[in-house]
Amino acid sequence: MSLKEKDIKLVIGSGGYNNNPGWLHTQENELSLLDEKTWGEMFDNNSIAVILAEHVWEHLTYYEGVQAAKVCHKFLKPGGYIRCAVPDAFFQDEEYQNTVKIGGPGPKDHPAADHKIVYNYKSITDMFHTAGFETQLLEYFDEKGAYHQNFWDGKDGVIFRSKKYDPRNQGQQIIFPSLIVDAVKI
Template sequence: MKVIIGAGRTSYNGWLSTQEDALNLLSLESWDRLFEPESVDALLAEHVWEHLTYEEGIIAAKHCYHFLKPGGYIRCAVPDKNFRNEWYQQMVQVGGPGPADHPAATHKIVYDAKTFVQVFETAGFEVSLLEYCDEHGDFHYSYWNEEDGKIGRSLRFDTRNSIEGLGMVSIIIDAKKPLIIKSKS
Protein backbone atom coordinates (compact mmCIF):
# COMPACT_ATOMS: atom_id res chain seq x y z
CA MET A 1 0.00 0.00 0.00
CA LYS A 2 1.30 3.44 -1.00
CA VAL A 3 -0.34 6.60 0.37
CA ILE A 4 -0.12 10.28 -0.60
CA ILE A 5 -0.69 12.49 2.46
CA GLY A 6 -2.38 15.85 1.85
CA ALA A 7 -2.62 15.03 -1.84
CA GLY A 8 -4.62 18.02 -3.02
CA ARG A 9 -5.19 17.28 -6.72
CA THR A 10 -2.20 14.94 -6.91
CA SER A 11 -2.88 11.37 -7.90
CA TYR A 12 -0.45 8.71 -9.08
CA ASN A 13 -1.22 5.26 -10.35
CA GLY A 14 -0.85 2.75 -7.51
CA TRP A 15 -1.03 5.41 -4.78
CA LEU A 16 -3.98 6.18 -2.49
CA SER A 17 -4.55 9.96 -2.35
CA THR A 18 -5.71 11.31 1.03
CA GLN A 19 -6.71 14.70 2.40
CA GLU A 20 -6.64 15.97 5.98
CA ASP A 21 -10.35 15.26 6.49
CA ALA A 22 -9.72 11.54 5.80
CA LEU A 23 -6.22 11.23 7.29
CA ASN A 24 -5.29 13.71 10.00
CA LEU A 25 -1.56 13.25 10.62
CA LEU A 26 -1.93 14.19 14.28
CA SER A 27 -4.83 11.85 15.08
CA LEU A 28 -3.98 8.24 15.87
CA GLU A 29 -7.70 7.47 15.61
CA SER A 30 -7.69 8.82 12.05
CA TRP A 31 -4.79 6.52 11.13
CA ASP A 32 -6.48 3.56 12.85
CA ARG A 33 -9.63 4.04 10.76
CA LEU A 34 -7.65 3.59 7.53
CA PHE A 35 -4.69 1.34 8.31
CA GLU A 36 -3.36 -1.43 10.49
CA PRO A 37 -0.03 -0.82 12.24
CA GLU A 38 2.93 -1.73 10.02
CA SER A 39 0.69 -2.13 6.95
CA VAL A 40 1.86 0.74 4.71
CA ASP A 41 4.74 0.32 2.25
CA ALA A 42 5.33 3.97 1.37
CA LEU A 43 4.10 7.45 2.20
CA LEU A 44 4.49 10.62 0.16
CA ALA A 45 4.00 14.13 1.56
CA GLU A 46 4.80 17.18 -0.55
CA HIS A 47 4.63 20.50 1.26
CA VAL A 48 2.58 19.25 4.20
CA TRP A 49 4.91 19.35 7.24
CA GLU A 50 5.29 23.16 7.15
CA HIS A 51 1.60 23.34 8.12
CA LEU A 52 2.49 21.70 11.45
CA THR A 53 4.56 23.08 14.32
CA TYR A 54 7.94 21.44 14.95
CA GLU A 55 6.43 19.44 17.82
CA GLU A 56 3.40 18.42 15.72
CA GLY A 57 5.81 17.38 12.96
CA ILE A 58 7.47 14.92 15.34
CA ILE A 59 4.08 13.51 16.39
CA ALA A 60 3.10 13.11 12.72
CA ALA A 61 6.44 11.43 11.94
CA LYS A 62 5.91 9.00 14.85
CA HIS A 63 2.46 8.11 13.50
CA CYS A 64 3.98 7.49 10.06
CA TYR A 65 6.63 5.28 11.66
CA HIS A 66 3.98 3.26 13.51
CA PHE A 67 1.97 2.50 10.36
CA LEU A 68 4.87 1.85 7.97
CA LYS A 69 6.10 -1.69 7.49
CA PRO A 70 9.72 -2.33 8.55
CA GLY A 71 11.75 -1.20 5.55
CA GLY A 72 8.95 1.16 4.49
CA TYR A 73 9.61 4.84 3.91
CA ILE A 74 8.17 8.30 3.67
CA ARG A 75 9.37 10.67 0.97
CA CYS A 76 8.70 14.14 2.25
CA ALA A 77 9.29 17.65 0.90
CA VAL A 78 9.00 21.08 2.50
CA PRO A 79 10.02 24.63 1.56
CA ASP A 80 13.72 25.35 2.16
CA LYS A 81 14.69 28.12 4.59
CA ASN A 82 18.17 28.30 3.03
CA PHE A 83 17.13 28.79 -0.61
CA ARG A 84 18.53 32.23 -1.51
CA ASN A 85 15.57 33.67 -3.42
CA GLU A 86 13.66 36.63 -1.96
CA TRP A 87 10.42 35.94 -3.89
CA TYR A 88 10.45 32.31 -2.76
CA GLN A 89 11.08 33.21 0.90
CA GLN A 90 8.19 35.69 0.86
CA MET A 91 5.92 33.01 -0.63
CA VAL A 92 6.77 30.34 1.97
CA GLN A 93 7.08 32.49 5.09
CA VAL A 94 5.21 31.59 8.27
CA GLY A 95 1.68 32.96 7.94
CA GLY A 96 2.03 33.33 4.18
CA PRO A 97 2.49 36.40 2.00
CA GLY A 98 -1.05 37.67 1.92
CA PRO A 99 -4.71 36.70 2.16
CA ALA A 100 -6.00 33.94 4.43
CA ASP A 101 -6.89 31.77 1.42
CA HIS A 102 -3.28 31.68 0.18
CA PRO A 103 -1.83 28.14 0.54
CA ALA A 104 1.01 29.45 2.72
CA ALA A 105 -1.34 31.25 5.12
CA THR A 106 -1.24 28.24 7.44
CA HIS A 107 2.55 27.75 7.37
CA LYS A 108 3.80 27.34 10.93
CA ILE A 109 7.50 26.71 10.27
CA VAL A 110 10.07 27.03 7.50
CA TYR A 111 12.66 24.28 7.87
CA ASP A 112 16.34 24.10 7.16
CA ALA A 113 17.63 20.65 6.19
CA LYS A 114 19.20 19.89 9.57
CA THR A 115 16.01 20.63 11.51
CA PHE A 116 13.81 18.72 9.07
CA VAL A 117 16.02 15.63 9.25
CA GLN A 118 15.93 15.90 13.06
CA VAL A 119 12.10 15.62 13.06
CA PHE A 120 12.22 12.22 11.39
CA GLU A 121 15.30 10.93 13.22
CA THR A 122 13.54 11.74 16.50
CA ALA A 123 10.71 9.44 15.37
CA GLY A 124 13.21 6.60 14.72
CA PHE A 125 13.75 6.91 10.97
CA GLU A 126 17.01 6.62 9.04
CA VAL A 127 17.02 9.76 6.88
CA SER A 128 18.62 10.52 3.52
CA LEU A 129 18.68 14.06 2.14
CA LEU A 130 17.81 14.05 -1.57
CA GLU A 131 17.60 17.80 -2.31
CA TYR A 132 18.36 20.80 -0.08
CA CYS A 133 20.26 24.04 0.29
CA ASP A 134 22.98 24.14 2.92
CA GLU A 135 23.49 26.99 5.41
CA HIS A 136 25.45 28.91 2.72
CA GLY A 137 22.55 28.64 0.26
CA ASP A 138 24.35 26.11 -1.96
CA PHE A 139 21.98 23.58 -3.53
CA HIS A 140 22.70 19.85 -3.14
CA TYR A 141 21.11 17.04 -5.13
CA SER A 142 21.23 13.24 -4.99
CA TYR A 143 19.45 11.28 -7.69
CA TRP A 144 16.08 9.85 -6.63
CA ASN A 145 13.61 7.74 -8.55
CA GLU A 146 10.23 9.40 -9.11
CA GLU A 147 8.60 5.93 -9.19
CA ASP A 148 9.23 5.85 -5.42
CA GLY A 149 7.20 9.06 -5.03
CA LYS A 150 7.28 12.06 -7.35
CA ILE A 151 7.82 15.52 -5.85
CA GLY A 152 6.62 18.22 -8.23
CA ARG A 153 8.42 21.09 -6.49
CA SER A 154 11.85 19.63 -7.17
CA LEU A 155 14.90 20.28 -9.32
CA ARG A 156 13.79 17.95 -12.12
CA PHE A 157 10.04 18.40 -12.12
CA ASP A 158 9.32 22.07 -11.40
CA THR A 159 9.07 24.13 -14.60
CA ARG A 160 10.40 27.21 -12.77
CA ASN A 161 13.85 25.56 -12.79
CA SER A 162 16.08 25.71 -15.83
CA ILE A 163 19.72 25.47 -16.88
CA GLU A 164 19.95 29.22 -16.18
CA GLY A 165 18.91 28.91 -12.55
CA LEU A 166 16.68 27.61 -9.82
CA GLY A 167 13.23 29.08 -9.28
CA MET A 168 11.65 26.51 -6.97
CA VAL A 169 13.31 23.96 -4.73
CA SER A 170 12.36 21.94 -1.69
CA ILE A 171 14.09 20.04 1.05
CA ILE A 172 13.38 16.48 0.00
CA ILE A 173 14.09 13.51 2.24
CA ASP A 174 13.57 9.79 2.28
CA ALA A 175 12.95 8.61 5.83
CA LYS A 176 13.17 4.84 6.09
CA LYS A 177 11.86 2.68 8.90
CA PRO A 178 14.68 0.27 9.73
CA LEU A 179 14.21 -3.45 9.30
CA ILE A 180 13.89 -4.86 12.78
CA ILE A 181 15.59 -8.16 13.48
CA LYS A 182 14.06 -9.85 16.48
CA SER A 183 16.44 -11.61 18.81
CA LYS A 184 15.98 -15.34 19.43
CA SER A 185 16.11 -15.10 23.20
Protein backbone atom coordinates in the same frame (compact mmCIF):
# COMPACT_ATOMS: atom_id res chain seq x y z
CA MET B 1 -8.96 -7.59 -1.26
CA SER B 2 -9.41 -5.00 1.49
CA LEU B 3 -7.25 -1.90 1.74
CA LYS B 4 -5.54 -3.39 4.79
CA GLU B 5 -4.25 -6.33 2.71
CA LYS B 6 -2.55 -4.36 -0.10
CA ASP B 7 1.03 -3.16 -0.41
CA ILE B 8 0.09 0.44 0.20
CA LYS B 9 1.66 3.54 -1.33
CA LEU B 10 -0.01 6.57 0.24
CA VAL B 11 -0.06 10.27 -0.64
CA ILE B 12 -0.92 12.58 2.28
CA GLY B 13 -2.50 15.94 1.44
CA SER B 14 -2.60 15.38 -2.31
CA GLY B 15 -4.53 18.59 -2.94
CA GLY B 16 -6.39 16.96 -5.81
CA TYR B 17 -3.18 16.36 -7.79
CA ASN B 18 -2.25 12.91 -9.03
CA ASN B 19 1.50 12.93 -9.65
CA ASN B 20 1.66 9.32 -8.47
CA PRO B 21 -0.89 7.21 -10.38
CA GLY B 22 -1.90 4.00 -8.64
CA TRP B 23 -1.18 5.41 -5.19
CA LEU B 24 -3.87 6.05 -2.57
CA HIS B 25 -4.44 9.84 -2.42
CA THR B 26 -5.84 11.36 0.78
CA GLN B 27 -6.74 14.73 2.23
CA GLU B 28 -6.62 15.90 5.84
CA ASN B 29 -10.37 15.43 6.32
CA GLU B 30 -9.93 11.73 5.42
CA LEU B 31 -6.65 10.99 7.19
CA SER B 32 -5.19 13.38 9.74
CA LEU B 33 -1.47 13.19 10.44
CA LEU B 34 -2.21 14.09 14.06
CA ASP B 35 -5.07 11.62 14.64
CA GLU B 36 -3.78 8.08 14.99
CA LYS B 37 -7.37 6.80 15.28
CA THR B 38 -8.13 7.71 11.65
CA TRP B 39 -5.05 5.74 10.59
CA GLY B 40 -6.09 2.69 12.59
CA GLU B 41 -9.49 2.73 10.91
CA MET B 42 -7.84 2.45 7.47
CA PHE B 43 -4.58 0.59 8.02
CA ASP B 44 -2.93 -2.09 10.13
CA ASN B 45 0.28 -1.32 11.99
CA ASN B 46 3.38 -2.00 9.86
CA SER B 47 1.31 -2.14 6.66
CA ILE B 48 2.26 0.88 4.52
CA ALA B 49 5.22 0.69 2.12
CA VAL B 50 5.57 4.40 1.28
CA ILE B 51 4.07 7.68 2.47
CA LEU B 52 4.53 10.74 0.27
CA ALA B 53 3.93 14.20 1.71
CA GLU B 54 4.62 17.10 -0.65
CA HIS B 55 4.37 20.46 1.09
CA VAL B 56 2.43 19.19 4.08
CA TRP B 57 4.81 19.18 7.07
CA GLU B 58 5.26 22.98 7.05
CA HIS B 59 1.58 23.25 8.04
CA LEU B 60 2.47 21.65 11.39
CA THR B 61 4.60 23.01 14.22
CA TYR B 62 7.92 21.27 14.82
CA TYR B 63 6.40 19.28 17.70
CA GLU B 64 3.30 18.41 15.68
CA GLY B 65 5.69 17.26 12.95
CA VAL B 66 7.38 14.89 15.40
CA GLN B 67 3.95 13.60 16.52
CA ALA B 68 2.85 13.12 12.89
CA ALA B 69 6.09 11.30 12.04
CA LYS B 70 5.54 8.98 15.02
CA VAL B 71 2.04 8.17 13.77
CA CYS B 72 3.44 7.40 10.31
CA HIS B 73 6.21 5.31 11.87
CA LYS B 74 3.65 3.06 13.56
CA PHE B 75 1.90 2.27 10.27
CA LEU B 76 4.94 1.98 7.98
CA LYS B 77 6.45 -1.43 7.29
CA PRO B 78 10.05 -1.90 8.47
CA GLY B 79 12.15 -0.46 5.65
CA GLY B 80 9.22 1.70 4.54
CA TYR B 81 9.72 5.42 4.22
CA ILE B 82 8.17 8.86 4.15
CA ARG B 83 9.21 10.92 1.14
CA CYS B 84 8.72 14.43 2.45
CA ALA B 85 9.10 17.73 0.60
CA VAL B 86 8.85 21.14 2.26
CA PRO B 87 9.92 24.71 1.43
CA ASP B 88 13.67 25.18 1.98
CA ALA B 89 14.74 27.81 4.53
CA PHE B 90 18.26 27.92 3.07
CA PHE B 91 17.21 28.78 -0.51
CA GLN B 92 18.59 32.30 -0.92
CA ASP B 93 15.81 34.06 -2.77
CA GLU B 94 13.89 36.86 -1.02
CA GLU B 95 10.68 36.47 -3.07
CA TYR B 96 10.59 32.70 -2.43
CA GLN B 97 11.20 33.16 1.31
CA ASN B 98 8.45 35.81 1.50
CA THR B 99 6.06 33.39 -0.21
CA VAL B 100 6.80 30.37 2.03
CA LYS B 101 7.36 32.17 5.36
CA ILE B 102 5.38 31.43 8.51
CA GLY B 103 1.93 32.91 7.95
CA GLY B 104 2.57 33.29 4.22
CA PRO B 105 2.77 36.54 2.26
CA GLY B 106 -0.53 38.04 3.35
CA PRO B 107 -3.94 36.96 2.10
CA LYS B 108 -5.72 34.49 4.40
CA ASP B 109 -6.61 32.30 1.43
CA HIS B 110 -2.98 31.96 0.27
CA PRO B 111 -1.73 28.32 0.46
CA ALA B 112 1.07 29.42 2.80
CA ALA B 113 -1.20 31.37 5.17
CA ASP B 114 -1.10 28.54 7.70
CA HIS B 115 2.61 27.72 7.43
CA LYS B 116 3.92 27.14 10.95
CA ILE B 117 7.59 26.43 10.20
CA VAL B 118 10.13 26.69 7.40
CA TYR B 119 12.57 23.80 7.64
CA ASN B 120 16.20 23.61 6.64
CA TYR B 121 17.99 20.32 6.10
CA LYS B 122 19.19 20.23 9.72
CA SER B 123 15.82 20.88 11.35
CA ILE B 124 13.87 18.42 9.20
CA THR B 125 16.36 15.59 9.68
CA ASP B 126 16.38 16.32 13.43
CA MET B 127 12.58 16.18 13.49
CA PHE B 128 12.49 12.78 11.74
CA HIS B 129 15.37 11.40 13.85
CA THR B 130 13.44 12.39 16.99
CA ALA B 131 10.52 10.28 15.71
CA GLY B 132 12.77 7.22 15.20
CA PHE B 133 13.66 7.47 11.49
CA GLU B 134 16.92 7.40 9.59
CA THR B 135 17.09 10.03 6.85
CA GLN B 136 18.53 10.55 3.40
CA LEU B 137 18.48 14.04 1.92
CA LEU B 138 17.49 14.07 -1.76
CA GLU B 139 17.40 17.79 -2.69
CA TYR B 140 18.33 20.73 -0.45
CA PHE B 141 20.27 23.94 -0.01
CA ASP B 142 22.96 24.41 2.63
CA GLU B 143 23.72 27.44 4.82
CA LYS B 144 25.84 29.01 2.08
CA GLY B 145 23.06 28.72 -0.48
CA ALA B 146 24.68 25.83 -2.38
CA TYR B 147 22.30 23.33 -3.94
CA HIS B 148 22.77 19.60 -3.28
CA GLN B 149 21.05 16.68 -5.00
CA ASN B 150 21.38 12.97 -4.38
CA PHE B 151 19.99 10.41 -6.81
CA TRP B 152 16.32 9.61 -6.39
CA ASP B 153 13.81 7.92 -8.65
CA GLY B 154 10.30 9.18 -9.32
CA LYS B 155 8.98 5.62 -9.44
CA ASP B 156 9.58 5.62 -5.68
CA GLY B 157 7.42 8.75 -5.29
CA VAL B 158 7.25 11.84 -7.53
CA ILE B 159 7.71 15.22 -5.89
CA PHE B 160 6.47 17.73 -8.45
CA ARG B 161 7.99 20.81 -6.76
CA SER B 162 11.55 19.60 -7.27
CA LYS B 163 14.54 20.31 -9.47
CA LYS B 164 13.81 17.03 -11.19
CA TYR B 165 10.14 17.54 -12.15
CA ASP B 166 9.03 21.18 -11.83
CA PRO B 167 9.30 23.00 -15.20
CA ARG B 168 10.13 26.22 -13.33
CA ASN B 169 13.36 24.60 -12.13
CA GLN B 170 14.68 23.29 -15.43
CA GLY B 171 17.76 24.89 -16.89
CA GLN B 172 20.41 26.88 -15.06
CA GLN B 173 18.30 28.58 -12.38
CA ILE B 174 16.14 27.06 -9.67
CA ILE B 175 12.99 29.15 -9.12
CA PHE B 176 10.86 27.12 -6.69
CA PRO B 177 12.76 24.34 -4.92
CA SER B 178 11.76 21.92 -2.21
CA LEU B 179 13.85 20.43 0.54
CA ILE B 180 13.25 16.71 -0.07
CA VAL B 181 14.11 13.93 2.37
CA ASP B 182 13.38 10.24 2.67
CA ALA B 183 12.74 9.23 6.29
CA VAL B 184 13.20 5.46 6.58
CA LYS B 185 11.74 3.21 9.27
CA ILE B 186 14.42 0.84 10.48
